Amino acid sequence: MSLDLPASMLVLERGWLSANNILFFDGDKATLVDSGYVTHAEQTVELVHNALAGRQLNRLLNTHSHSDHIGGNAALKEAFDCEIIVPAGLHAVIAEWDKDALLLSPLGQQSARFQHDRLISANDEVEMGGLNWQALAVPGHDMEALAYYNPEKRILISGDALWENGFGVIFPELLGEADGLTSTQETLEMLSRLPIDMVIPGHGRPFSTVDAAFDRAFRRLSNFRNNIEQLAWHAIKVIVSFAMIERQRLPQDDFPAFVFSLPFAMDVNARFLNLSREALVSGVERQLLLVNALRRENGFLVAA
Amino acid sequence: MITSPCINICKMDASSGLCQGCFRTIDEITVWSRLDDAGRQHILADVARRRGEQAPQENNLRSNGNAK
Incomplete structure (x- = not known):
């Protein structure tokens, strides 16, 4: 099933390492929302160039500042000289x-440095693809994140605040920086009150089964609120998995040191789980093998 | 539901014009989200064929390597 989006919009559906890129056409101009992971930047530029078909990319907007959403910013700026607009809370x-606040160091991720040209704040409006989009504060996964909502077509660009199956890791809670669980609850409640026919998530295909997605998200959040260890364990698995996708493959023997090199995984373990180092590594490995996020191949662990 | 064949490699091979991970062209990745199931099936069939064409070569290289 394909979903009909306005012809002035094109979703470049990417994977997990790179967030989706959403392109809006306004005559001979265009705007892009989010730019993927840095190691994919060359393909991102090529995809955008192809989709532009001679139009000019004059604006690049981000939902939030995680590496899988901003990694192509520098390359796109270089290729198209577009103006970069970021959520106001991320200015500093x-x-x-x-690199700590951007979560690059804690998560062992890379990016390419860029300068933004302008800020966008919650409740600002921005015209893209001939439609008026409202910037909505969606704290939780990232306290400064914005979603973009068009009331006329009832489309939500949710970033990592809402996916078809869940939402992004609630980092602020795990880092002890903010009440991320409560923020996520409030964000989901706010979003669930909006009339929405279609969600374009940061990862995964656009979807119109919106009620089911909210049901799953609220259920998952409730599990996390009842059992913070579950959130901690989920987050560690996601972060190790993401790092392995970037690395692609690793000698089996190097896996423990690889996990120990991710400060976030170690901090979250120390703070919430208190597993021995051995138990942490073997648990992560076993669970990622179980869900086919990793496979064994000739003495290597390979990201699937 | 037909899911995207993206496996997070996302690098184009200059000589084949295909993504090294999912074996799609830039055009095929670009239009993916606009296609219906039939269109996606069509691409997946092409992807499977291209993968098959590439795999024997890899096997040859591998066995040649082993022979040495």
């Missing part, structure tokens, strides 16, 4: 390129 961390 991007301007100073604070």
